[in-house]
Amino acid sequence: MAKPVLQCEKLNRILDNREISRYDIDDVFKGALHNQYELFETAKYLRHKYKNKTITFSKKVFFNLINLCRDKCSYCTYKAELSDSKLTLMDKTHVAQLARLAKKYRCVEALLVTGEKPEDKYEYARYWLKKNGFKNSAEYLIHISELVLNEGLFPHTNAGNLNIEDMHELRKTNSSVGIMIENISDRLTKKGMPHHKAPSKRFENRLKTLTNAGKLKIPITTGLLIGIGETYNEIIDSIYAIKEAHKNFGNIQEIILQNFLPKSDTEMKYYPAPTEMYFKIIVALCRIIMPEANIQIPPNLSSKSYQNFLDAGINDWGGISPLTPDYVNPECPWPKIHTIKNNTEKMGLILKSRFPVYPEFMKYIDKNVRDKMNPIMDKDLLVKSEYWL
Numbered sequence: 001m002a003k004p005v006l007q008c009e010k011l012n013r014i015l016d017n018r019e020i021s022r023y024d025i026d027d028v029f030k031g032a033l034h035n036q037y038e039l040f041e042t043a044k045y046l047r048h049k050y051k052n053k054t055i056t057f058s059k060k061v062f063f064n065l066i067n068l069c070r071d072k073c074s075y076c077t078y079k080a081e082l083s084d085s086k087l088t089l090m091d092k093t094h095v096a097q098l099a100r101l102a103k104k105y106r107c108v109e110a111l112l113v114t115g116e117k118p119e120d121k122y123e124y125a126r127y128w129l130k131k132n133g134f135k136n137s138a139e140y141l142i143h144i145s146e147l148v149l150n151e152g153l154f155p156h157t158n159a160g161n162l163n164i165e166d167m168h169e170l171r172k173t174n175s176s177v178g179i180m181i182e183n184i185s186d187r188l189t190k191k192g193m194p195h196h197k198a199p200s201k202r203f204e205n206r207l208k209t210l211t212n213a214g215k216l217k218i219p220i221t222t223g224l225l226i227g228i229g230e231t232y233n234e235i236i237d238s239i240y241a242i243k244e245a246h247k248n249f250g251n252i253q254e255i256i257l258q259n260f261l262p263k264s265d266t267e268m269k270y271y272p273a274p275t276e277m278y279f280k281i282i283v284a285l286c287r288i289i290m291p292e293a294n295i296q297i298p299p300n301l302s303s304k305s306y307q308n309f310l311d312a313g314i315n316d317w318g319g320i321s322p323l324t325p326d327y328v329n330p331e332c333p334w335p336k337i338h339t340i341k342n343n344t345e346k347m348g349l350i351l352k353s354r355f356p357v358y359p360e361f362m363k364y365i366d367k368n369v370r371d372k373m374n375p376i377m378d379k380d381l382l383v384k385s386e387y388w389l
Helices: 009-015 022-032 037-051 092-104 123-131 137-150 164-170 203-216 232-249 276-289 306-312 337-346 359-364 367-376
Strands: 054-066 109-114 154-158 176-178 220-226 252-259 316-320 350-353
Touching: 009 022, 009 037, 022 037, 022 232, 022 276, 037 276, 037 306, 054 092, 054 137, 054 337, 092 137, 109 137, 123 137, 137 154, 137 164, 154 367, 164 203, 203 220, 203 232, 220 232, 232 252, 232 276, 252 276, 276 306, 306 337, 316 337, 337 350
Parallel strands: 054 109, 054 316, 054 350, 109 154, 154 176, 176 220, 220 252
Antiparallel strands: none
């Protein structure tokens, strides 16, 4: 892809491998509110420069392990209460059954999800864990990670904040872990704001988990939730916070930019979702701020237009399951993988399947995990096309 000819001096700087300042980013944003062409051309060029024509995804199965949670975010529909019909506590037998079924579908990633330390709030969770042989949810996750790895899937754990001792154990079986910072704004934790009843969402807690992963050299996925009442400046400050954390340890493998969608059974059910154009501008600015990053948007949350975000510089579609729903956004089914492949190719790009860890971060993972990947790994450290197609 030829370097675009731009009138914007600030965007030309990034094309010439020079960083642009936080102040310059603000000017680019203001300009893009009126004309997005040069911003999007720059984002596409940077994506092509660092990722070529490859767009990736992870073929996954979603293990909704324990959806009790000590937090209560104003927009969340994942969290269950003890009286809810959606309450889920998956025991080892059901995990093993789903893992074997996922192998038949040739899934690669086992996404292991729990609420934030459910045993801290719910006596029933403590009782259930003890009955199944575990002191806490972290010990349960360590066991389940080993179980699914032995079934031929590769774990990616997303269970909120974890201490460094538990992350050290998870490193033995997990190819990566995840924790969304959502936004660094302390304002969003105040009374009446979406994170007021969610102490785990305070940035100092999330940063500690990112730092623990960095110290242990665990590839970690993080990201932002766009449209929950934050300002533009709070979004950009959050992207820079991710950039700084990555600069410290070099292990942030992916940034998810997720657009808020109001849900009918939450406090924020009447809150408006961000417009597609505003969201696309934020995505492109993230590519400008972190040119070499792996940047993802979930296609099921923009089901009618997700392919348009290729013009904003993304290079990944995240985890897509042919088997299980998105339990965090159950009203939004995954697009079919072959449909995503066709839509990606129409944009002149190539869809490939990856492991839960990106190729450039393979150097960090445990040798035992890497050895189990080898039979289905191609020369580019991605999943062999004959396995996932």
